Amino acid sequence: MNAIEVNNLTKQFGNFTAVDHLDFEVENGEIFGFLGPNGAGKTTTARMLTGIIKPDSGQVRIKGIDIQQNPIKAKQIIGVVPELSNAYTDLSAWNNLQFMAQLYGIPNKQATKRAEELLMKFDLYERKDHKVKTFSKGMKQKLIIAMSLMNDPEILFLDEPTSGLDVRSTRLIKDMVLELNKEGKTIFLTTHDMEEANQLCNRIAVINHGNIAAIDAPEKLKMRIGGLEWVEVSFNMPVDSSDLHAMQGIVEVQKSGDKLRLYTDEPGRMVYQLVDYSRLNDLEIMTLNTMTPTLEDIFIKLTEEI
Amino acid sequence: MTMIDQLKRAWAISKKDIMIYYLKGPVIIFGLLFPAFLFLAFMIGRDLPVDFLIAGLLGMTIFFTSTSVTPVIAPTETQTRNLERLAASPVSITTILLGDMLASVLFGIGISLVPILLGIALGVAITHPFTLAVAIVLASFCFSAMGLIFSSTPTSMTSTVMMISTMVKFPLVFISGIFIPVGELPQWGRTLASISPLTYITDLCRYSFQETNYYSVQVSISALIMFLIIFMIAAVKLHEKSLPKRL
Ligand SMILES: Nc1ncnc2c1ncn2[C@@H]1O[C@H](COP(=O)(O)OP(=O)(O)O)[C@@H](O)[C@H]1O
Ligand SMILES: [Mg+2]
Numbered sequence: 001m002n003a004i005e006v007n008n009l010t011k012q013f014g015n016f017t018a019v020d021h022l023d024f025e026v027e028n029g030e031i032f033g034f035l036g037p038n039g040a041g042k043t044t045t046a047r048m049l050t051g052i053i054k055p056d057s058g059q060v061r062i063k064g065i066d067i068q069q070n071p072i073k074a075k076q077i078i079g080v081v082p083e084l085s086n087a088y089t090d091l092s093a094w095n096n097l098q099f100m101a102q103l104y105g106i107p108n109k110q111a112t113k114r115a116e117e118l119l120m121k122f123d124l125y126e127r128k129d130h131k132v133k134t135f136s137k138g139m140k141q142k143l144i145i146a147m148s149l150m151n152d153p154e155i156l157f158l159d160e161p162t163s164g165l166d167v168r169s170t171r172l173i174k175d176m177v178l179e180l181n182k183e184g185k186t187i188f189l190t191t192h193d194m195e196e197a198n199q200l201c202n203r204i205a206v207i208n209h210g211n212i213a214a215i216d217a218p219e220k221l222k223m224r225i226g227g228l229e230w231v232e233v234s235f236n237m238p239v240d241s242s243d244l245h246a247m248q249g250i251v252e253v254q255k256s257g258d259k260l261r262l263y264t265d266e267p268g269r270m271v272y273q274l275v276d277y278s279r280l281n282d283l284e285i286m287t288l289n290t291m292t293p294t295l296e297d298i299f300i301k302l303t304e305e306i
Numbered sequence: 307m308t309m310i311d312q313l314k315r316a317w318a319i320s321k322k323d324i325m326i327y328y329l330k331g332p333v334i335i336f337g338l339l340f341p342a343f344l345f346l347a348f349m350i351g352r353d354l355p356v357d358f359l360i361a362g363l364l365g366m367t368i369f370f371t372s373t374s375v376t377p378v379i380a381p382t383e384t385q386t387r388n389l390e391r392l393a394a395s396p397v398s399i400t401t402i403l404l405g406d407m408l409a410s411v412l413f414g415i416g417i418s419l420v421p422i423l424l425g426i427a428l429g430v431a432i433t434h435p436f437t438l439a440v441a442i443v444l445a446s447f448c449f450s451a452m453g454l455i456f457s458s459t460p461t462s463m464t465s466t467v468m469m470i471s472t473m474v475k476f477p478l479v480f481i482s483g484i485f486i487p488v489g490e491l492p493q494w495g496r497t498l499a500s501i502s503p504l505t506y507i508t509d510l511c512r513y514s515f516q517e518t519n520y521y522s523v524q525v526s527i528s529a530l531i532m533f534l535i536i537f538m539i540a541a542v543k544l545h546e547k548s549l550p551k552r553l
Contacts, residue, residue, distance in 0.1 A: 052393045053550045072312075072396045080394035086387040090326045102318030103395040105311050147391070 001064045003028045003155050003186040004049060009058035011044050011210075018044045020210035021058070026155075026188055031181050033201030033218075034190040037299070041210040042190035043083050046159045049188065050080045063154065076104065079153030083160050083190075087143050089133035093124055096132060096143060097150055104151035111150070118146040122176075138169030145176065155186045162196065174200060194292065198222075206302055213302035222265075225301050228293035231270045234259040236284040247273045259287065312401045319397070319405025320412070327378055328413060332464055336472070337374030338417065341366050348485055357515045360425035362484040365445075365508030367421050372414030372446045373475060376453030377467045379406045380545070384552040385462035393549060400542050407450040407538075414446035430515055437523060438514035444530045445507035451537035452503070458544035460551035478502050483509065488520040503533040 004026035011019040019041045026032040034042050047053045049060050051067040051074060060067045062074040087096045094115060101111030119125040122142040132140060141161065148156060158177065162170040177200055181187050191197050197204050198218045205215040214221060244253050244262060249270060252263040264270045267290040278285050293301075327333060345363050383389045392402060422432075432438060456471035481495070482504035488496055499505045506526040513519035519526070 047390075047553070050394050052390060052553065072398065075394065075396035080391070082390040082394060084387050085391045087391075088322065088326060088388055089386065091322070095322075095325070099318060099322050100395070102321075103315055103392075103397055105315065105396075144391075 001028075002026060002061075003030075003063060004032075004188065005059075005061040005064075006049070007059040009045065009048060009060065010056050011041075011048060011053070012056050018210050019048065019055075022210075022212055024205055024212060024215055026186060027203075028186055029181070029184060030202040031177065031187040031189060031200050033197040033204040034188065034207060035192070035194065035197045035204050036190075036207035037192055037294075040192075040207045042192075042207060043159055044210075045207070046083075046157055046188070046190055050078060050157050051075055052080075052082070076151070077154045079148035079151065079156040081144055081148045081156075081158045081161055083163075085144055087132045087140060087147060090131060092129050092131055093119065093135075093143050094128040096147055100147045100150040106151060114150055114152070115146075118149055122146050138165055138172075141165060141169060141173065145173065149180075153185065155188065156180060157188045159190045160192065161189070162191075162193070194298070206299060208299040213299055225293070225298050228263075228297055228301060229265065229267045230261050230263045230291050231267050231274070232259050232261050232287065232289040232291065233274055234286045235278060236286055239281070239283065243277065247277075312398065313404075315397045316401045316405040316408060319392075319402060320408040323375070323379055323406055323409035324412065327375055327382070327409065330378055330382070332378050332468055333374050333413075336468055337371045337413070341370035344479065356428050357425070357430045358487075358512070358518070360421055360428065360430050361511035361515050362508060364418060364421040364425070364442075364511045365482070365504060366479060366484055368414050368418045368442060368445045368507060369449050369479075369504050370475070371417040372410050372449035373453040373456070373471060375410035375413050376406050376450050377457040377471050378464055379409075380454075380457040380552070381459075381462050381464045381467050384460075385464075389549070390553050393553070399546050399549065403454055403538075403541055403545060407447065407454060410450035410453060411443070411446040414449065415442055418442050418446075425515070432514060433517060434514040437510065440527070441507055441510035441514065441530075444527065444534070445503070445510075448503050448507075448530050448534040448537065451534055451541055454541035455537060455544060458541060458548045460548040462552070478504050481505075483520070487512075487518070503530060506530050506533075 002025040006022055006024050009019060009022040010017065022045065034045065036042050048055045051071045054068065062078060065074040067074040091099070097115040097118065098111060101115070106114070119128050124139060124142060124146070127135070132143065135143065145161065162173050165173070174196065177187060177189065189200060201218060203215060203217055204221055206213045206221070214224065216224070241253050241255065241260060244250065244260060247270065249264050249266045250262055251265065254261040262270055271288065271290065274285065274288065345366060349359060383392070453471065456467050459467055459470060461467065481498045482502045483491070483499050488499050488505060488509065491499060506521065506529045509519045509521050510523065510526045513523055
């Protein structure tokens with residue numbers, strides 16, 4: 001039995017179709033990424049998967065339990081971090097966690113132990129009795145994730161968990177996601193950050209305008225959208241672009257001003273070759289940038305394929 | 307999942323509400339100050355018996371306090387974005403509303419002790435304490451459920467909900483036999499009074515103090531139960547509709 005099974009899931013707001021007949025499965029123990037630009041329908045989908053809003057048609061099964069027919073039972077085994085959610089700022093971190101425990105019917109003793117563990121793990125223990133309104137954004141987000149873990153869920157839903165956070169908190173949350181996954185939790189993660197999806201996910205669904213363009217492992221997706229990345233370089237002297245064409249992994253070379261734009265599947269390797277080339281020819285590299293395609297680019301490329 | 311589980315979770319929601327909302331501005335203003343001043347404004351200088359006054363004050367207090375907590379919760383949690391968390395947890399909308407209602411009920415019952423103690427201090431005898439207790443509890447539930455109907459407006463503005471609820475509550479005070487006994491009203495006034503739940507709790511208070519009731523105890527109690535059921539069913543239906551619009 002898969003962790004999540006989605007059939008024909010559709011949501012309309014008036015005449016506008018936000019989520020358009022989605023079909024996919026999330027396997028047990030994987031980190032499944034839902035990658036798409038703003039307005040793609042990620043949050044709407046996540047809300048339907050977690051029973052927060054009702055779909056217009058279609059079915060969602062959480063560990064085989066139909067979330068519409070048996071919402072309480074399905075919700076009991078999942079953890080949810082909504083996109084713009086908040087802890088109760090007038091309550092302490094501790095009381096927020098205890099409130100969650102009570103909502104999930106966790107016995108007091110177990111709840112105390114679990115809250116202590118989670119506060120330690122998220123480095124919030126010292127502040128456990130402080131009201132949440134005194135917390136920084138990163139601390140709040142850590143607490144919200146801790147709240148979603150109080151019931152020790154089998155499946156964790158995270159809707160853009162790192163959006164708007166500083167580098168340090170982002171890093172911490174990413175590490176936490178990997179660790180939770182290692183402990184055996186299935187994770188459904190939405191993001192608009194390709195790099196984040198790439199780093200964390202076993203499989204990624206690319207979504208836009210409520211449709212899934214592709215579902216695949218990150219590396220395989222990259223292969224399918226190859227040649228969209230480019231390296232921009234300029235040297236202190238003009239160079240013969242045919243030298244560059246000879247480099248490995250080049251898809252195309254374009255000249256723009258004194259800069260050269262090298263389209264490639266492997267920007268990292270290209271950089272090595274460019275450094276070697278400059279040494280060999282006694283050139284100095286003036287600028288060197290690597291660029292990744294936007295999500296919109298990828299989506300267009302992927303939908304062209306279909 | 308059993309009903310007992312859901313009731314326990316409702317109680318958890320009540321405790322949360324009590325910790326957060328009892329001291330919020332709108333609750334204090336609309337629940338405590340407003341009825342106190344309204345009462346003073348209409349009573350000063352009028353020569354009415356003390357037990358009549360206290361019964362009216364008690365009815366009004368339960369009415370205003372019980373309807374002041376529930377309307378604050380939903381818009382506030384919409385605005386502070388706590389609602390989605392709650393909607394994601396394994397509790398039904400009925401459970402959430404029950405929790406909110408319970409917090410409101412306890413507030414109503416607690417504050418209603420003030421006019422009762424005031425009455426006792428002024429020498430008012432409570433002839434039927436048991437009936438009074440039942441009446442207060444029942445009325446608190448009834449008015450809390452009424453407050454839930456106001457709060458189903460899908461807004462994050464507490465002031466909007468408070469305005470709507472005041473527009474309904476204010477006229478009710480004048481048609482419910484608080485300032486003029488129902489028996490002394492003209493026929494149309496009596497008809498109007500009979501559609502207000504506030505009439506029945508005030509009448510029950512009058513019965514409990516000095517047996518100057520207009521309706522029989524059975525009629526008043528049944529009426530309050532009926533209003534409670536209607537309000538609760540309506541509240542659940544309305545909130546089921548409005549919750550997705552709040553996210
Ligand atoms: N409650 C709603 N009412 C009307 N339109 C909505 C509502 N929620 C989302 N939408 C629209 O649905 C589309 C998808 O939104 P959303 O799922 O939030 O996207 P994402 O999370 O991928 O940024 C957007 O165009 C958004 O404006
Ligand atoms: Mg979103």
